[in-house]
Structure formats: C-alpha cells, structure tokens
Amino acid sequence: MKRFISALIIMALAATYSCQKPEYILPDAERQGFTSISAFFTSGQYEGSVLAKLEVTQEMLDEGMLVVPVPYYFPEESDDSGTPMMAMSKVRIRAELDNNCTIDPPLTILDLNEETKFVYTDQYGKSYDLVLYGKRKKSDKASVMGMTITGPACGSFDAFVDNENRKIFLYTTDDLSGCTATMEVSAHASVKTDLSVARDYNEPQKIVIASHSGREYEYVTEKAVPEKIRRGFNVESVRPLFNLDPKSRLGLTDYFADVNPSIAGIEGYLIVCEGDGSTPVYVNGQTGVRLGEIVLGSAKAGSIASDDNGNLLICNHIDVDPYEGALNIYRTKSVKTAPELFCTVDGLGVSLPRGGKMEVCGNVDADAVITILYEGIDGVTAANQFIQITVTDGKPSDISVKTLAEVSWGSLPVNGAGLVSANGKPDGGYFYASYGRVSLDYIDASLSIRYGTPSTNGNAWAWNTNQVASMCFNNVQYAAMLNLAHFPAWGGIPVLYLYNVNDPSALDGEFDAAPGLVLSTEDMPIETANAVNADDTMSCGDVLITQSADGFKIFIYYYDHYCGAIGGFVADCIKRD
Numbered sequence: 001m002k003r004f005i006s007a008l009i010i011m012a013l014a015a016t017y018s019c020q021k022p023e024y025i026l027p028d029a030e031r032q033g034f035t036s037i038s039a040f041f042t043s044g045q046y047e048g049s050v051l052a053k054l055e056v057t058q059e060m061l062d063e064g065m066l067v068v069p070v071p072y073y074f075p076e077e078s079d080d081s082g083t084p085m086m087a088m089s090k091v092r093i094r095a096e097l098d099n100n101c102t103i104d105p106p107l108t109i110l111d112l113n114e115e116t117k118f119v120y121t122d123q124y125g126k127s128y129d130l131v132l133y134g135k136r137k138k139s140d141k142a143s144v145m146g147m148t149i150t151g152p153a154c155g156s157f158d159a160f161v162d163n164e165n166r167k168i169f170l171y172t173t174d175d176l177s178g179c180t181a182t183m184e185v186s187a188h189a190s191v192k193t194d195l196s197v198a199r200d201y202n203e204p205q206k207i208v209i210a211s212h213s214g215r216e217y218e219y220v221t222e223k224a225v226p227e228k229i230r231r232g233f234n235v236e237s238v239r240p241l242f243n244l245d246p247k248s249r250l251g252l253t254d255y256f257a258d259v260n261p262s263i264a265g266i267e268g269y270l271i272v273c274e275g276d277g278s279t280p281v282y283v284n285g286q287t288g289v290r291l292g293e294i295v296l297g298s299a300k301a302g303s304i305a306s307d308d309n310g311n312l313l314i315c316n317h318i319d320v321d322p323y324e325g326a327l328n329i330y331r332t333k334s335v336k337t338a339p340e341l342f343c344t345v346d347g348l349g350v351s352l353p354r355g356g357k358m359e360v361c362g363n364v365d366a367d368a369v370i371t372i373l374y375e376g377i378d379g380v381t382a383a384n385q386f387i388q389i390t391v392t393d394g395k396p397s398d399i400s401v402k403t404l405a406e407v408s409w410g411s412l413p414v415n416g417a418g419l420v421s422a423n424g425k426p427d428g429g430y431f432y433a434s435y436g437r438v439s440l441d442y443i444d445a446s447l448s449i450r451y452g453t454p455s456t457n458g459n460a461w462a463w464n465t466n467q468v469a470s471m472c473f474n475n476v477q478y479a480a481m482l483n484l485a486h487f488p489a490w491g492g493i494p495v496l497y498l499y500n501v502n503d504p505s506a507l508d509g510e511f512d513a514a515p516g517l518v519l520s521t522e523d524m525p526i527e528t529a530n531a532v533n534a535d536d537t538m539s540c541g542d543v544l545i546t547q548s549a550d551g552f553k554i555f556i557y558y559y560d561h562y563c564g565a566i567g568g569f570v571a572d573c574i575k576r577d
Helices: 007-019 056-065 080-087
Strands: 034-041 050-055 067-069 093-097 102-104 116-120 127-137 143-151 155-158 161-163 167-171 180-185 206-210 218-223 239-244 261-266 269-273 281-284 290-293 303-306 312-315 327-332 340-345 354-362 368-374 385-392 395-405 417-421 429-432 438-443 451-452 464-471 476-485 497-499 517-520 541-547 553-560 564-573
Touching: 034 067, 050 080, 056 067, 056 127, 093 102, 116 476, 143 161, 143 167, 180 206, 261 541, 261 553, 269 303, 312 354, 327 354, 340 385, 340 395, 354 417, 354 464, 368 417, 476 541, 476 553, 497 553
Parallel strands: 067 127, 167 218, 261 303, 303 354, 417 464, 464 541
Antiparallel strands: 034 050, 034 093, 050 067, 102 116, 116 127, 143 155, 143 180, 161 167, 206 218, 239 564, 261 269, 269 281, 281 290, 303 312, 312 327, 327 340, 354 368, 368 385, 385 395, 417 429, 429 438, 429 464, 438 451, 464 476, 476 497, 497 517, 541 553, 553 564
16 A cells, blocks of 8 residues: 555644644753855746745844855756746745744745845844845855876776865876876866877876866865775765755656666766666766666666666566566666676566565676565555575575564555665675664674664654665675655655664664664754655655776765656765775
8 A cells, every 4th residue: 555644644744743842942041043045946947946045144134134046057967047037936935933022024935036125033032124135156065076097008097076175096016107088077167278189197287277267276186096994984085975856856757656766886986876767868977967767678667776897787576467578687887788688587486566666786797696576566465575696706695585473564565665785795684774673784694683772763754764785895784774754745755874884783773773774864964855744655765885897986865756856975985094
C-alpha cells in the first residue's frame, strides 16, 4: 500500500495539537529575531522554488533597508536572464522570525521592483521601520571545477583542486616543463590567464579567474607527490556540491509520478534512472548540470548501480504477473558507450517481481557482490528473499537466493527495502533498511540481525528508511542511509547519514548517536522543492557512495523524488601539513 497514514493517526494528531495551549517562549538575548527573507516563484516552471534569499543582519535593521539580491541568471548555471527579471514582479515573500516577533502589515505577494514599507517588532517590543525591494545582482562566485595538464613528458592528467585554499595540486613525479592546460570553471566565471601558453608547472604558477561580477580570484599550482591520510577522509573537508529540484532543474518526472529511482556514478557523472522505462540521464557530478541521456543500447533500465572501479550496471525490471523471464545485467564504463551483457539470471524458482532494486559492493572487474531484491505484491504477499551474485576475478561465480527470516518488505518503491553487501565479500554480511523497521541493520553471514540503529525519535513514523549504500574508501568501509520523508507539506525533509562500519557494531544506537556516525545532514538540512502531500505518497529515491578515479575524493549523493531534492557532498583524504 502506498498510503501510510491512517484516519486514526490523523485524529490522534489533531487531538494532540488541539489540546495544546500556546506556550510563551522567552526571548533569547543573544539571538536576532528576524533572520532571513526568501522570495519564491509564484508561477511558471519554477513555481514554489526559491528565487532569492536575503540573510538579515542587525545592521540592515538599523539602517531600515532590506535589499533582496535577485540572481542575474536563473538557474544559476543557465544563460536565462529573463526568467528572474520577470519573476521579480510577482513573488511570494516568507520572513523567518523567532517566536514573539511580528511584521505589520504581513508580507505576502510583492513586486520586488517596487519599495514595500512595513514595521518589524522584535521580541523585546522594539520596532523598526523597514523598506524592502529587490535588486538584480551578478554573482561574485567563481571556482575551479577541474583542470587538465598536458605535456610532452607527462601526457595528460587531471589536477586536484582545493577551492577552499585556492590551490591546484599536480600529483605526479613526471617532468612538467612545457605544459599547457585546460580549465573548467563554475557558471559564468571566466579564466583570465591564457592557459594555452606553455609553462613550467614544475614551479608554482599563478592562475586568475573572474566571477560574473568581475571579482578576481587567484589560484596557485603546486607540484606534489600525493599522500593520503591513513584511513578514511578528512571530516573538515566535507562540503556540499549542489542541491537541486529534480523536476524543474533536471527535467525529471513530477513529484507524484509512479517511479522507482536509482542513481549511480562513473566518469565524474551522476546518473539518474527513474525506473519507469525512460533512458537514464547523466549530470555533471560537481555542479548537477544536466548533460544528456546515456547510451542504453540493448539494455533495459529498471535499476542501475555502480561499483568502486568505474563500472555502471544496468538491470531490467520484471514487474508483470506472472513474473516470468530473466534479469539481464549489462555493464559499461562510459555513459557514451553501449553497455555489454554481464550476466543473465532466471527466476531461480521464485515467482515475484525483481530487478527494481539492485546494489553492488566491490569491483566487478575483480571481486564484488551484487544484490537484487525480490519484491512484495500489494494485497498478496510480502517478500523476504534476494538474489546474490558473487563476482570472482571479474566473472559471476555464484548466483543464489538468500532468505531473511527476521524481516520482510512490501512492494517497490515505497514499501520496499534496501539491502547491500557489507564489504563486497560473499560471507561478509549485509546492511539492510526498510520502511517497516526504521533502522539501519547489519545482517551477518548467517542472515541474522546483529546490530542496528532502531530509532525512538517521535518523528520516526513519518520516515522511510529504505535507501542504503556501502563502499570502501581509503581503508574504511562506509555505509550510508537516506531517510526519505513521507509528508513534505508538514515539514518533512530527507536526512542523510554516513557511518564508519569497519566494525559493524558501530551501528548500535540511535541514527544520530551511533558510534560509527561520521556525517549527518541534521545540522545542515537538505532543501526540498515539493511542499505538497499527495493522496498516495511516492516516498522513494536512492543514496550513493562513489569515489573519484584517482581515489582522493569520496562523493555521497542523495535523491528524494517525492520531496524534490537531488544533490551531494564531497570530501578528500589528502594529507595536509
């Protein structure tokens, strides 16, 4: 069943809130009561999306002027300057206020081309006469997305870019004299230095880039021998890559569409499969810009997955009664090359839907474990079995059915489960999560639950925890779980967790307090585009851990279809002095 909230729950919630009395909250003397103003599109393709946001400071309040910086282009990576200009004339305004703060008259639908006057009264009773309007602003942002060095002695290789410190590391022992370079920069930025001129990159070279507004930034190259930290990644290096509305920005399906998404990553691209028969699309893994559709060839894209060696796996979905036929798993190393058949799997004696959820852990060119869930059938039966494909020396060496006696799940995508090999070894156990358990569990080789993170959080009834991923990066096995949200209209948003699971017992405890927790978006909430609850929730998506080809960066991507959010984070394992 796709509906998850019963009349009983609705009545209970209504009773709870109707019986509560307003509680006066004492002012916080150290906190400003008026924190931000956001302007939202009121029509068109981006209706409901944020056009602009102003972080309000005390200085602005004292001066009495609030100028909302409207972007020159929208989306930022596009060349569309007309959309933000037209949208300014009719935006919905939302002010972020602390308790006991007021605005008079209320801010609703405004024309940012005109000045709007209002009075803000803070929690102490002090009033400010304010004027609000919008102003187009060219972006000051500029960063290097990538740089490639080419020379007679070194051939061609990619540099490692540290945007935080504006440094470009050239990790090689080759001679870098007489080299040229090419560089990719962020949207509407430009490269001021002529990189086609041959330089001696054995020595530091200064490279200048400029933002759309004309602000210049200087980067310095440094030739170095790469050295990694001993284990894992630098927590302080974690930064967000992008967070986009998949519908308006990537042209993916509506939030309420009946899809079954999966994501994968190769060649620096993030690949998105909707699982509805359409061809997967690929986007720039750094910026989220849509680049096109993959070459699908003879494959049928029911679900996709990627290993830790740059392989994309594509599997068909058998979801029509009587659920007969074979799963054909294809693989490729390029979004522009037609995939080749990797293996074929028949029903193995189980007449249930399958192929809609596939995961891989390891390297399918060497050793790996691929897991594919059987799926429950609404009103007929739940499921508790999965197909395990063991890959040895680059070839399938065993294909078998495993049964989990302690758990079960329903139909995909909402009532399904997530299950992935814990370490890419056939006897290494699994990480499991499902809507019913609201937990990330470690299941050992005997198929028994050993450790888990069952949540006692009061919001857990509104979570869908059936998205998991596992990967080894720089000597640490990581497991990721994406908490999807069933009710975006009630403030539900996806939450991403990443754990160090070299020792699976590190999962013992709450989601946000387990010993192995290394990353959580609870303190940096994921922004979502959909704020409407559908009659039948389509709470589905995927989570992915992948790495750069040089092994210095780890990427964690998420996709919440129903809430309208796709994005990711990056971190590195470079040893710094």
